[in-house]
Amino acid sequence: MAQGLRAAIDFLLYGWLQVQTLTTRPRYAEHSRETFDAVLDTCERIAREKYAPFNRLVDTEEPRFDGERVVLPRATHEAWQAYAASGMLAAAQDYELGGMQLPYTVEAAGNAFFAAASVSIGAGMLTVGNANLLLAHGTPAQQRAFALPQLAGRFSGTMCLSEPQAGSSLSDISTRAVPDGPDFESDALGPRYRLRGNKMWISAGEHELTDNIVHLVLAKIPGPDGRLVPGVQGISLFIVPKKLVDTEGQLTGERNDVALAGLNHKCGWRGTTNTLLNFGEGRYPVRPPGLDGQGAGAIGYRVGAVGQGLRCMFHMMNEARIGVGMAATMLGMAGYLASLDYARTRLQGRPLGPAGKDPTQPPVPIIQHADVKRMLLAQKAYCEGALALELYCARLVDEQRTGAPAAADEARLLLEVLTPIAKSWPSEWCLEANSLAIQVHGGYGYTRDFPVEQYWRDNRLNMIHEGTHGIQALDLLGRKVRMEAGRGLQLLGQRIAATVSRAQGDAALQAHAHALQRAWQEVLDATRAAWADDDAAAALANAVPYLQAFGHTVLAWIWLDVALLAADAGDAAQRGRRQACRYFFHYELPKIAAWLQVVRTRDLTCAEMPEAAF
Structure with a gap:
């Protein structure tokens, strides 16, 4: 592999x-x-x-x-x-x-x-993302006490967003953060608060791998009347360590009031702890006592300004979304390479045609059967295409960090548009690759004698990790393609047009170039039609089909760009890339027509389904 x-x-x-x-x-x-x-x-x-x-x-x-x-x-x-x-x-x-x-x-x-x-x-995805957020938004003291120990491997990090009653609806979170005394703003590690609440689905939320765990927690600060501000505007961000530290990141010996309430047992990613955490329930009371005199409340240090928690957290969330996309890609790749190896060694059946009817002839490796080749080629197209997409997005990060100002700004905006695709597309289609890997193995595929069933179970979580398909679709169609007057969409269109122009000079890729040009125009037409009268309910009713069509078009562009470099027909790997590109254009890109049809017509079949009719 x-x-x-x-x-x-x-x-x-x-x-x-x-x-x-x-x-x-x-x-x-x-x-x-x-x-x-x-x-x-x-x-x-x-x-x-x-x-x-x-x-x-x-x-x-x-x-x-x-x-x-x-x-x-x-x-x-x-x-x-x-x-x-x-x-x-x-x-x-x-x-x-x-x-x-x-x-x-x-x-x-x-x-x-x-x-x-x-x-x-x-x-270290969450740990690195946690540290990067603090390096971007934390104070020098917070960076020294919490970010640097994570980068050194002494501490690890989490992100604590969801709550049992709210799920992905962050505007409905109810975890409260109350200023810890009249001098709460004078703490060297930042404004100090006492937090109470519950967080769900916290990966790596409790373990003994590191000396400390740094939780980044979204919570709301009550107003003067004691009530929480509704919506996301009232959300602030807090550092809540498992164990309290001094200003140099050294443990003080005191446990913070963060308690494990339970472990979630999942279909996949079973080696990673997934937890329900209680903050401030009083199991580990912190002294001196809080304002209520009972010592209840986990100590947290505010990051950034009041009410800016979600804006800060998006720094980590977007990084994690690309990380989840890469995880989904690699699970798909692992399944593909395992099924490829199996197909080359598993003897079964005989070729179609007269020779295949002779039962005295020895069976052949199943890779010689057309349908097995179809399943392997689909996996290759999904997984290598997704890998190219993830690395392309990573390259945009480098351009944003070190490019000339104009190029860096373009990279920033392109990354905004592509992030929902980088997360969602591999988590759907590399999962499909894992399903095909099981199919290639036949009955052996769903036994634990082979690894492909575990790859599928592990990958099934990635469609939900860091925002479901529905959330990514709303982000793409509702915000990303419209932000800055659609400039990100224009920039992506320019990149696609450049690839199309180059491919038109290659006889073997001309038809693909024309197909991609048409597909992109269909995406643009559907985008305009969806927002024809600025009715968000109608425009976003089919946001997921839009996400799927957009993603397939982006992957077609990626494959065409890659295929332009794979010109050496004598090299098997290069020939394989061109064949994977051909597969994607013949078998996958045509799917966008059905997806975009319901977007373009703003079909309300699903939205208008009465609850009782189910």
Whole structure:
């Protein structure tokens, strides 16, 4: 598996994205392709030695609470230690912060190996995202006490958004944050509050892998009348550590009032703890007592201004969405490579035609059957296309950080438009790839003797992680394609037009170029039709079909751009990429017509279905 994955990553990084050219920029001047390769080699080795052999183990030995602590397999502890020691938690950070100053594209590619080896053991996605948020929005003291220990691997991090009664409706959260005494604004770590409430679906919310866990918690500060401000405008963001620390990030020896209320037992990602946390229930009372004199309330330090919590949290949420997209991609890739290996070695049946009717002839590998090739080619198109998309988005991050001002601004806006696709498209279609991997295995596919059923279970969570399809669709059609007067959509259209223009000069790709041009025009027409009279209810009634059509069009563009580099017909890998591109244009892109039809006509079949009629 590793050989095929590494070859794909190398081609996309160096052949397609030309990531080595970033070394001409001052930030990356001390790097070269050799240092990039060394990072990839290290990640590949750790993933092979510390992650892949234990993927089944962590699936069957789920986290358990023994009454005092959450117990994880020893393999999980060793994998975390190896990951932290590799420096990947701070890979893209400044040298002054203990980082390697790597391009984010290289960091993303390195982390891909861990997701493919065992997404359930996990790497540092939430911890790095937590630290990055604090580096962007926290005070110097907060960065020193909470972000730097995470980048060093001493602490780990979470994001605490959802609540049992509110789910994804963040405007309805009820966790309260009350100023901790009259001097609450004088604490060196930031304005100090007492939090009470419950948070649900918190990944890595309780464990013993690190010395401390830094929770970033969304909560509302009551007004003078004691009531919470309705809607998202009243949400603020707080650092709530599991254990209290001093201004240098050293443990004080006192436990904060954050308590595990239960572990969620999931169909996949079983090696990662998923928790319900209670804040301020009084199990670990913090002294001196709070305003009520009872000591109840977890201590939290506000990040940013009052009411700006969701804006700050989007820094981490958007990063996590791309991370989930990469996780979904790698699970799909792992299933694809496993089913490819199986199809090459499994003997069954005989070819169609006269020769195949002779029962005395030996059976052939199932990869010789047309339908098995169809399923393998679909997986290749989904997974390698998704990998290219995720790395392209990572490359936009580097452009945003180090490009000239105009290029950096374009990269920012393109990333805004593509983030819902980078999260949702792989989580739907690489899940379909996992389903096809099971199908290639036949009856063996749904047994635990082969890994593909676990890949499917693990990947099924990614359509929900960090925002469901419905949420991503509302974000795309309701906000992203309209923001800044549609400039992001225009920029994406310019990139697509440039690829189309180049492809028209390649005889083998001309038809694909024309098909992509038509598809993009259909997307633009549907976008305008959906918002014809600014009726949001009608425009967004079919936001998910719009998301699906938009995503398929983006992936068609990605594949066409990749295929332009795959011109060497004598190279099997290059020929495979062109064939995958051909598959996508012949089998996948035509699907957008049905999706866009209901968007363009603002079909209300679903919206107008009476509840009683179900």
